[in-house]
Amino acid sequence: xxxxxxxxxxxxxxxTVPAGTRLIEISEKVGAGITYGCREGECxxxxxxxxxxxxxxxxxxxxxxxxxxENMAGRHHRLACQAQVLGGEVVVRPG
Amino acid sequence: MTPPVDPVELAKGVYWIGALDQGLREFDVxxxxxxxxxxxxxxVRGSAGxxxxxxxxxxxxxxxFARLEAVARYDEIAAIILNxxxxxxxxxxxxxxxxxxxxxxxxxxxxxxxxxxLLKSEEATQNLAFTPVDTGDSVxxxxxxxxxxxxxxxxxxxxxxxxxxxxxxxFSGDVFGCxxxxxxxxxxxxxxxxxxxxxxxxxxxxxxxxxxxxxxDLIEPLDIKLIAPAHGPILRDAPANYVRRYRQLAAPQxxxxxxxxxxxxxxxxxxxxxxxxxxxxxxxxxxxxxxxxVSMYDLQGGEVTPFVDLVEAADAIVFGSPTINGDAVKPVxxxxxxxxxxxxxxxxxxxxxxxxxxxxxVTMLEDRMRGLKLRVPVKGVKVKLIPTDAELDLCxxxxxxxxxxxxxxxxxxxxxxxxxxxxxxxA
Numbered sequence: 001x002x003x004x005x006x007x008x009x010x011x012x013x014x015x016t017v018p019a020g021t022r023l024i025e026i027s028e029k030v031g032a033g034i035t036y037g038c039r040e041g042e043c044x045x046x047x048x049x050x051x052x053x054x055x056x057x058x059x060x061x062x063x064x065x066x067x068x069x070e071n072m073a074g075r076h077h078r079l080a081c082q083a084q085v086l087g088g089e090v091v092v093r094p095g
Numbered sequence: 096m097t098p099p100v101d102p103v104e105l106a107k108g109v110y111w112i113g114a115l116d117q118g119l120r121e122f123d124v125x126x127x128x129x130x131x132x133x134x135x136x137x138x139v140r141g142s143a144g145x146x147x148x149x150x151x152x153x154x155x156x157x158x159x160f161a162r163l164e165a166v167a168r169y170d171e172i173a174a175i176i177l178n179x180x181x182x183x184x185x186x187x188x189x190x191x192x193x194x195x196x197x198x199x200x201x202x203x204x205x206x207x208x209x210x211x212x213l214l215k216s217e218e219a220t221q222n223l224a225f226t227p228v229d230t231g232d233s234v235x236x237x238x239x240x241x242x243x244x245x246x247x248x249x250x251x252x253x254x255x256x257x258x259x260x261x262x263x264x265x266f267s268g269d270v271f272g273c274x275x276x277x278x279x280x281x282x283x284x285x286x287x288x289x290x291x292x293x294x295x296x297x298x299x300x301x302x303x304x305x306x307x308x309x310x311x312d313l314i315e316p317l318d319i320k321l322i323a324p325a326h327g328p329i330l331r332d333a334p335a336n337y338v339r340r341y342r343q344l345a346a347p348q349x350x351x352x353x354x355x356x357x358x359x360x361x362x363x364x365x366x367x368x369x370x371x372x373x374x375x376x377x378x379x380x381x382x383x384x385x386x387x388x389v390s391m392y393d394l395q396g397g398e399v400t401p402f403v404d405l406v407e408a409a410d411a412i413v414f415g416s417p418t419i420n421g422d423a424v425k426p427v428x429x430x431x432x433x434x435x436x437x438x439x440x441x442x443x444x445x446x447x448x449x450x451x452x453x454x455x456x457v458t459m460l461e462d463r464m465r466g467l468k469l470r471v472p473v474k475g476v477k478v479k480l481i482p483t484d485a486e487l488d489l490c491x492x493x494x495x496x497x498x499x500x501x502x503x504x505x506x507x508x509x510x511x512x513x514x515x516x517x518x519x520x521x522a
Contacts, residue, residue, distance in 0.1 A: 011471070011472035011500075012472055012505050012506075012507050013508045013509075013510065014507060014510070015511070015515055018512065026515070029515050029516070029518075029519040031461070031471055031472070031474065033469070033470050033471065035465055035466055035468070070208050
């Protein structure tokens with residue numbers, strides 16, 4: 001199965017994960033600072049910044065895009081409860 | 096004292112049209128208001144139209160409209176300026192928009208996402224005419240100019256100030272405001288409200304200290320004749336004193352003597368001395384790292400407020416608590432629940448503690464710190480009852496790891512998902 005490396009910049013940890021893994025599945029276990037509210041892509045609490053590797057993430061869904069827009073997110077932001085990694089290297093931090 | 100029924104003139108054609116809420120004793124659940132509060136709104140008449148600056152809480156809308164009607168007709172209103180969209184200042188907005196449909200709204204860029212949520216009704220949001228504004232943007236009322244200052248996070252992301260250039264009046268929103276209701280309105284006439292001014296800063300503005308300093312950089316160069324805040328007395332006597340006081344409140348009081356070192360504070364409490372011994376070992380470990388200055392505080396011997404001051408200035412905070420009845424003990428929670436008044440985002444956090452039957456406290460404290468947006472990069476240390484020498488070594492290692500992260504010298508850890516799942520299951 002293809003793998004991806006996700007680095008949580010705030011705590012200095014890289015996790016090797018199967019492609020398709022959602023960030024929410026990793027970040028809490030590893031103790032990163034991304035916090036969650038609804039966990040269903042509606043509240044925007046888990047907004048994170050993709051420091052690098054956006055091209056290795058799934059596209060935004062219509063729902064995620066709407067929530068990000070409502071929160072005036074920049075193009076480097078995603079919701080950790082929605083975004084999945086596809087492969088390669090991804091670096092994220094809370095925010 | 097009878098509240099003024101009429102609008103109050105601040106200068107020719109500039110009026111206070113707000114409302115007084117003398118009976119209020121608690122604001123937004125979090126603030127005591129011994130003297131009630133006021134919702135200050137203002138009307139500025141120019142040769143080419145009228146601007147209304149802010150409104151009032153919905154329950155007090157009748158007073159606001161009565162005062163507005165005494166100084167302007169609805170069809171004269173060209174601009175509605177909202178310095179802050181919180182409901183105590185926008186409660187009368189939907190009705191004002193209904194009565195003055197030609198008026199254009201001027202709000203900050205960040206206020207845009209809040210506006211529709213605030214208006215709710217389809218009638219109000221259809222054909223909504225608003226202009227987002229930034230520092231330097233203006234509204235011209237013929238012979239009068241209202242200029243905007245972008246002052247976000249004072250205390251919401253949307254906040255801004257409006258400067259009436261020709262008069263030297265600053266409509267400041269919540270900045271320089273306080274919850275103090277006095278019908279005499281002006282600071283040279285009201286009772287002594289200084290405690291409210293300080294209390295308001297400490298509870299509302301302090302978490303946004305950096306933003307206060309940035310706003311003061313914009314405000315201080317202005318030749319201010321009068322500050323018209325959204326709550327409390329209008330500051331026409333020596334307004335510069337209040338600006339200066341904000342600078343003092345927002346700036347560090349004593350120079351931090353850490354001299355470039357990163358500061359790590361250990362707050363602990365210990366029933367039998369076990370958590371205290373862990374604290375000492377963590378301190379010893381952290382102090383091995385060059386550039387880290389460690390301080391230790393026994394929560395049992397102190398009060399919360401001065402500890403909050405310490406946390407505000409620290410780079411890292413580490414909490415030690417025994418687990419009693421499956422929880423961290425109250426003095427630790429008391430401090431952690433008091434940190435909303437300071438900015439702790441991105442500080443480094445950690446937790447440790449001794450326990451008897453179960454050791455939930457450490458994980459609970461870590462979760463709380465993450466919730467407060469601290470970084471918690473090193474897994475906390477839990478020790479069953481009395482720490483052994485080997486366990487004290489673990490505490491020293493924990494302290495060293497915290498110090499390495501604090502100084503940016505920690506090695507990046509690489510772990511597989513399988514290993515992570517195992518660690519998580521065993522935690």
